[in-house]
Amino acid sequence: MTHDHDLVLRPTAAQTRAALNPPAGRIGGDLVVETLSGLGATTVFGLPGQHALGMFDALRRSDLRYVGLRVENNAGFAADAYGRITGEAAPLLLSTGPGALMSLAALQEAAAASAPVLAIGSQVPVAGLGGGRHGYLHELRDQQASFRDVVKSVHTVRTQAQIPSAIAAAWKSALTAPHGPVWVEIPEDVLRAETSLPVVTAMDATPDEVVPRPELTAVAADLLAKAARPVIVAGGGVVRSDASGKLRALAERINAPVVTTFGGKGAFPWTHPLSLQSWLEDRHTTDFLEDADVLLVVGSGLGELSSNYHTFAPRGRVIQIEADAGKLESNHPALGIHADARLALQALLETVEARPDAEAPERVRAVLAKVRDRLAAQDLGLEQRVVAAVREALPDRAPSFWDMTILAYWAWSAFDARRPNTMHSAQGSGGLGYGFPAALGAAVADPTTPVLAVSGDGGAMYSIAELATAKQYGLDVTWLIVDDGGYGILRAYMTDAFGEATAAATDLSRPDFVALAASFGVPATLTTPDTLTKDLSEALATPGPSVVVLPALLRMFEPTHL
Numbered sequence: 001m002t003h004d005h006d007l008v009l010r011p012t013a014a015q016t017r018a019a020l021n022p023p024a025g026r027i028g029g030d031l032v033v034e035t036l037s038g039l040g041a042t043t044v045f046g047l048p049g050q051h052a053l054g055m056f057d058a059l060r061r062s063d064l065r066y067v068g069l070r071v072e073n074n075a076g077f078a079a080d081a082y083g084r085i086t087g088e089a090a091p092l093l094l095s096t097g098p099g100a101l102m103s104l105a106a107l108q109e110a111a112a113a114s115a116p117v118l119a120i121g122s123q124v125p126v127a128g129l130g131g132g133r134h135g136y137l138h139e140l141r142d143q144q145a146s147f148r149d150v151v152k153s154v155h156t157v158r159t160q161a162q163i164p165s166a167i168a169a170a171w172k173s174a175l176t177a178p179h180g181p182v183w184v185e186i187p188e189d190v191l192r193a194e195t196s197l198p199v200v201t202a203m204d205a206t207p208d209e210v211v212p213r214p215e216l217t218a219v220a221a222d223l224l225a226k227a228a229r230p231v232i233v234a235g236g237g238v239v240r241s242d243a244s245g246k247l248r249a250l251a252e253r254i255n256a257p258v259v260t261t262f263g264g265k266g267a268f269p270w271t272h273p274l275s276l277q278s279w280l281e282d283r284h285t286t287d288f289l290e291d292a293d294v295l296l297v298v299g300s301g302l303g304e305l306s307s308n309y310h311t312f313a314p315r316g317r318v319i320q321i322e323a324d325a326g327k328l329e330s331n332h333p334a335l336g337i338h339a340d341a342r343l344a345l346q347a348l349l350e351t352v353e354a355r356p357d358a359e360a361p362e363r364v365r366a367v368l369a370k371v372r373d374r375l376a377a378q379d380l381g382l383e384q385r386v387v388a389a390v391r392e393a394l395p396d397r398a399p400s401f402w403d404m405t406i407l408a409y410w411a412w413s414a415f416d417a418r419r420p421n422t423m424h425s426a427q428g429s430g431g432l433g434y435g436f437p438a439a440l441g442a443a444v445a446d447p448t449t450p451v452l453a454v455s456g457d458g459g460a461m462y463s464i465a466e467l468a469t470a471k472q473y474g475l476d477v478t479w480l481i482v483d484d485g486g487y488g489i490l491r492a493y494m495t496d497a498f499g500e501a502t503a504a505a506t507d508l509s510r511p512d513f514v515a516l517a518a519s520f521g522v523p524a525t526l527t528t529p530d531t532l533t534k535d536l537s538e539a540l541a542t543p544g545p546s547v548v549v550l551p552a553l554l555r556m557f558e559p560t561h562l
Helices: 004-009 012-020 028-041 052-058 072-086 104-113 162-175 188-192 216-227 236-240 244-254 284-292 341-351 362-375 381-394 406-414 433-444 466-473 490-496 515-518 532-541
Strands: 044-046 065-068 090-094 115-124 154-156 180-189 230-234 258-260 276-277 294-298 318-322 335-338 400-402 423-424 450-457 476-484 524-526 546-551
Touching: 028 044, 028 052, 028 065, 028 162, 028 188, 028 244, 028 466, 044 052, 044 072, 044 276, 044 433, 052 115, 052 188, 065 104, 065 466, 072 090, 072 115, 072 433, 090 335, 104 115, 115 162, 154 162, 162 180, 216 318, 216 335, 216 450, 216 515, 230 244, 236 244, 236 341, 236 466, 244 341, 276 362, 284 362, 294 341, 318 341, 341 400, 381 532, 400 433, 406 450, 433 450, 433 466, 433 476, 433 532, 466 532, 476 532, 515 524, 515 546, 524 532, 532 546
Parallel strands: 044 065, 044 090, 090 115, 115 180, 154 180, 230 258, 230 294, 258 276, 294 318, 318 335, 400 423, 400 450, 450 476, 476 546, 524 546
Antiparallel strands: none
């Protein structure tokens, strides 16, 4: 008997002829780029290296768009942002040893933020695999071991025939919830050798769905419907699964206030009557969450930042929906539902009964009023003006990418993202240098809107070389650099903890950023808090890269977890 799948797998006469007569001059690198094209990739990021030249040679014979950055770590940040914006796996081509290892910090951020990055690195020749010390250039005893604790999955190729399957398996892994980075490594001689294998055609690597168990969503729906004071914490998983509409529908059905984590910015409308916004580093918000008799946590592990530095101690019943099984109930006992946020919210919407509560908006207003009063008592007018100026200048559709800097720490709590998937920061792993290269990746992903990057002067120095990348590709990114003369937040942390900062470590000599940008052919403006909205608006409205420098010494609001 003939089954349907037998008919699908049977090649046509034309396919057979093409397979039996592949084009001449192809090498192992062609199998890499053909597989990426067959999986649906259109763009790759990276940096060439001697062992990886087989892949880069093959790019000349493909339709893939290549975007090259100046440092591997920055290329990884660009791929991370491309994955966040598009929801597609972002290929990242790297060389062996030093080139590969330079990407680790970026891949850690992608792992922490669940960004789908498909890193493909070269390796020493096949004869050098296995830990022997042959003295090859860039040789490591076990290169993949350096990646195994960072990425979701590791795939090592030893023959050309393994290339399509290994890349397809990695692609599927990267896009199965929770999204994340993956690592494929291919020896140099496998990439450079001629191949007689057929051209790789379209491939299916459909990610698995993480579906909630119905008996668990039934219990969750019953708890929420009967709750006296339900509250929802919406994390980054809501944004990544495109579930903000379902979140709003559920919140309105059961009249539950919603607070978004820093990774979940934009998951719920900022000015909605049920919106607690994102003031998670505030004791009033923490108290409100602790008072909930049922707390629904969607797409968040309630980690350090989301729990006000682990001071949050829920007194009610916790329901946690999380696609990453490692985060499920890792910080608090809960009714744990291992599932993609969108699928789980849909299941709840299909089963939960409406819950009237006319007082919920007033409880939200009371908490936000306490937050405002706390800030008003701390003389933080400058900081609030700067946040407001950036918000006023940034178009609603425009994404923003924030480095680890004081203004970003303010934005986590105080910035209205307005739309889902438009505000991103390096708070996943907390490394410096994320903002500008990530913004470049976002500009590649969607050239129809300007992109904002925000850095401090210390973090900016990690990424200065990428001004050349921005100019070379004409990427529409405006880079706001807040110059406070050093690592401002570390200066503040040291002063608070030890009474004085080690100036040699936290105070920095830095360049004239305006003149430096001009040397790359990138227009730059020196601004002030009073002219920031105007200058930033003009830069964002002008196509191509630009830099806006704001000399300002900003302070953080007082912590409430100590």
